[in-house]
Each structure stands twice: as C-alpha cells, then as structure tokens.
Amino acid sequence: MLEILLIGDKNLSLKDLEKVNHIGSTKSYYCDDLRYVVEFGDVISARKHRHLLGLSKNHLVGSYADHIRYVFGTSSEEWVFLEFSEEDMAKVPFKAEVFIIMEFRHKETMKRILRQLDFPQNIYVEDNYGSILPLSEFNKLDWKPGMGNIYPKD
Numbered sequence: 001m002l003e004i005l006l007i008g009d010k011n012l013s014l015k016d017l018e019k020v021n022h023i024g025s026t027k028s029y030y031c032d033d034l035r036y037v038v039e040f041g042d043v044i045s046a047r048k049h050r051h052l053l054g055l056s057k058n059h060l061v062g063s064y065a066d067h068i069r070y071v072f073g074t075s076s077e078e079w080v081f082l083e084f085s086e087e088d089m090a091k092v093p094f095k096a097e098v099f100i101i102m103e104f105r106h107k108e109t110m111k112r113i114l115r116q117l118d119f120p121q122n123i124y125v126e127d128n129y130g131s132i133l134p135l136s137e138f139n140k141l142d143w144k145p146g147m148g149n150i151y152p153k154d
Helices: 013-018 042-050 108-115
Strands: 002-008 026-034 035-042 064-074 100-106 124-126 133-134
Touching: 013 035, 013 064, 035 133, 064 108, 100 108
Parallel strands: none
Antiparallel strands: 002 100, 002 124, 026 035, 035 064, 064 100, 124 133
C-alpha cells in the first residue's frame, strides 16, 4: 500500500470524502468511525474497462482494481509519524487540526480522485517524504512512490 497525508482544518471530515464521487468506484463503506474505504471495480470489470480506470495493459489486477482507505485522525492524537516541525507546519496557512491518511494501491487512482472538482480543495498534502504542499500544487506533480523530497526548498 502507498499513502499520502491530507491535512485540513477542523472542518475536514470523512463525511466530506464520502461526498466525493469516486469515479469508477463499485463499493464504499465505513470500517468504523475513523476508517472509510472506497473500492474500485472487480477483476473482470477492471480488465474490461482499463481505459476508464486509467490502468495500463501491463497493470496487474487483483481482487479489486484498487481501493482507497481514508484513516481519520486529529492533531490531539500522538501519531508517531506526525512529528512535523514548526517550520513544516508554517507552510499550512490555517491551524492544521485534521490529518487523514489516504492509502491506495496505485498512484493513478490517487491522482484521479484528488483532481476531481468535488474533492475538498482547501487542504494540504504531505507526500510521505516530508514535503507539504497545497492540493493544487501537489496535483501538478508527477508523484512517484519512493522518490523522496523532489520539491524545491524556499
């Protein structure tokens, strides 16, 4: 699984992400109050409709073409991986109170969903390598898993 971190103010919630029309999804559900999952196609429909899902011919399709799991947390929780410096958090122009891990299998699915017009726009993204960017800037990049901090320093 790959992941990025969505950073929002106190108003961001899983309900906002539930309202997003996750294009190509076949099923969505809450595992519990803090985890929301969206599944994309089964094996047969994923193979048949690769072009609609943004999958290449070489893409291996598992039990589901992809899924996204959103895991909700707040700034009051002590997540080990959320140890951002004051300098890091200064990049966010609002009080960051909500942190949602977005787990996914394929970057194409993640990018397609983040670029949808109905996805919450007033959020920042931490790319799992220490870079924090507004969603609009993150969407312009060709993010690759494991590439590290590729963004210019101010």
